[in-house]
Amino acid sequence: MTKHHPRARTTLNESRIALRLAALSLEEKCRLLGGASTWRTHAIARLGIPALKMSDGPNGVRGESLGSHRTPGLSIPTSIVIGASWDLNLAQELGVVLGREARRKSVHVVLAPTVNLHRTPIGGRTFECLSEDPELSAQLAAAIVRGVQSNDVAVTVKHFAGNDTEVERMTVDAQIDDTTLRECYLRPFEATVIDADAWGVMSSYNKLNGAHAANNVELLRHILRDDWGFDGFVVSDWFGAHDTAGSIEAGLDVPMPGPATVYGRHLLAAVQEGRVSEARVDERVETLLRLIERTRADERPASSVEQTVDDPNERAVVRHAAAAGAVLVRNEHSALPLEVGSVQTIAVVGPNARVTRTQGGGSSSLQTIESVSLLDGLTERYGADAIRYRRGVSIDKLAPIVDDDTLRTPDGETGWQVEYYDRDEVQGAPRRVDITGQSALTYFGAAPPGVDPFDFTVVVTGDFVPQVDGVHDVSLVITGMGSLSVQGETIVDDPQGLLPRGREYFGFGSEEQLHGIPMKRGEPVRFVARMRTRAGFSALRIGIRAPEDPHEFDRAVSLAADCDAAIVVVGTNDEWETEGHDRDSIALPGRQDELVARVAAVARRTIVVVNAGAPVAMPWLNDVDAVLIGFFGGMEMGRAIADVLSGERDPGGRLPVVYPRQLSDSPAMRDYAPVNGVQRYTEGEWYGWRGQARAGIEPLIAFGHGLSYGESVWGAPRVAVDASWPRCSVTVPVSCVSARPVTVVVQCYVRKAGDTNPPRLAGWAKRELSPSTSGDMVVEVPWTAFRRWNPARRAWHMAGGEWEVLVAASSVDVRARLNVVIDERESAPSRGSDQPPDQPA
Structure with missing residues (x-):
């Protein structure tokens, strides 16, 4: 078979690569390939070889900082919005923005883009992927790669391959026939490697046709390197590598995170025992040295300094992108646009109006510079006198995190106090004291300076000031050992970390521990939480749910009836759509369908905005005047959707995925659940819209559909x-x-x-x-x-x-x-x- 790889190559200092490889000892080679920490590779100071710093994407660059010392960053629209834009130039422009953000965070490698396909409508990371279609995903992903790497920042196209579900994701064996694999699920990866010269690929957690992706010879060596001519580096998904000899033989360059548990001293021993050849190690080291050259890491070393830059031009790109990916799927009697001044009053109701979801849950989420809600965007556009708001219903899966001025430190500042201690030595002075602006903290291999990220105790202390009288639901989810007390009474005490595990925090979090606490409006309630962690990943989440107004639903409906037009903002959030687990249903959570139906029955004009990152059922679709799908549109989503609703911008999107009428219409659902750890793609290429059409099933909304205000x-x-x-x-x-x-x-x-x-x-x-x-x-x-x-x-x-x-x-x-x-x-x-x-x- 002829092998021909005519891609343009980046100019590299090949002589420096060769000299460094020759000068490395075997021990240094093995150490170089094993991660040094959660986000960095090793440096070899003796030879001036720099460390590489990595960070999650794909809808922003989070950097290393987490917990109480997060560095805010730019949040671009999630990938499904880029998919809905059908715009290659825009995809590349957003890639450029990501590359610039990476440089500000001293990052050499962005863990993006995510190019797995929407095999079913309920995938937990559907929002993070571009489309159900291989070609649409392929071309858009290639454009993103070109944009990111134009800044000398590497991508890792992920998750290679068959990681199309979150069910049993660490162990499930995706069984995909060779034709379907090549023609569908590998197509986006192929395009990014061959057409866009991607410098990095991330292997997935799952097995593919019997072998874990991180040690899958067919996948990493025969397909990726032999067939496609890939000369970049392969990094494992975090904690996704298990086999030292198998991984090095397959072509895995760097198992992450560090400290090394697969390479490093384990690889050294494998070479010394004759289970791995040094020649194989040299191949992998050469690849990593090539990446150092490509990212110019010698000129910009990894640093803990991470900058927040609020660039108006980049904000404009993000705002434009959210509108370009907004899909108008219904517009009866030209209900939209709703021009400024055309009506006197607008009722804005629904759970996602004030708390608009701009990103999904999991590793892609980050602290944004600003997150503009749709209520804020509409108020800016139409004026405060025109906007009337009621939430109507609640969709919180857990008691919600608090992130406003109802949190007070013991000194009276806004937020809660966070103290860090070595190990469990909480009797002395803390190593560091911070203030957090929200009641949840996540740590992933990073901690404040001077604190060991793998062994520390955090103590959170502060007051919550209730806004209403009544019993408040207080909850705790925790990944390690810890406790929670309220007003001096311990309500959760788990010193050994024995609480049952739930679905939160990738399955590492406990089941939600829920307690009712009587509170009075305006009277501070003291909270003290403690968590000990001895792992690279840990999280503590305190939720507080105020008593619901029993008349809120009816008041929202009445408001809609009283105004000239009603905008109902429905959707999901980062608890329903998140890495770690799939959704159980495509139905909107809570009483949202009922709210839309009731509003449609009384309002003069009913416009629905769907703020969800994946398909949802719409039993009311034919009863409302207009429906605009905004997905999770990034930090400028509120303003961008207001631009579209008012006619300032044309809705530019087309659906990148079919919306089924019911979940059972999705062809892949019949073999969705793994059996004995095996998930068989028995539908072959006939998933999504093509599978439904082949079976004669009419979609709720067709793939590729989208309306314009013009004709x-x-x-x-x-x-x-x-x-x-x-x-x-x-x-x-x-x-x-x-x-x-x-x-x-x-x-x-x-x-x-x-x-x-x-x-x-x-x-x-x-x-x-x-x-x-x-x-x-x-x-x-x-x-x-x-x-x-x-x-x-x-x-x-x-x-x-x-x-x-x-x-x-x-x-x-x-x-x-x-x-x-x-x-x-x-x-x-x-x-x-x-x-x-x-x-x-």
């Missing part, structure tokens, strides 16, 4: 074919025929002529046209759209003959059909979408 007319498409390449381009004349600008996304789907199965997305073009303007929109359909995997030959096959190209506005809105003829060819599996195939068959 367009499409002319007859023209197709130009280079059958010998093969590739084709489809040109569609489009005109704006409205007084408002129109956003158009021309989508092209392909299938073999005569095939009655649903086609595959092959390419698209997006453009905004001003009123009374016209233009040609050109969709490039790459040669990869016409290839199919031949598992017997372990090669791609160019399926020649006649193909049908469907020109569409969504998967169900086909505007034209064209036929093209493609030559039959064989092609090597190492090609990107811009490379020609091999010789004719």
